[in-house]
Amino acid sequence: MAFGAGPHPCLGQYLATPELAAAFDTLFTRFPALRMHAPATGGDGRPLARAAGRRNH
Numbered sequence: 001m002a003f004g005a006g007p008h009p010c011l012g013q014y015l016a017t018p019e020l021a022a023a024f025d026t027l028f029t030r031f032p033a034l035r036m037h038a039p040a041t042g043g044d045g046r047p048l049a050r051a052a053g054r055r056n057h
Contacts, residue, residue, distance in 0.1 A: 028034060
């Protein structure tokens with residue numbers, strides 16, 4: 001999930017970030033074996049240079 005940067009970042013990011021964190025925590029708690037089917041890649045098939053996300057603890 002990207003919210004933009006620079007002079008015009010998304011104003012909703014401060015609400016959406018904790019909501020997404022809670023949603024992912026709940027998802028991985030309910031489905032602990034859940035894994036990505038394939039590695040995250042850009043549109044050209046190369047791995048994303050900058051990817052941030054929640055880790056399954």
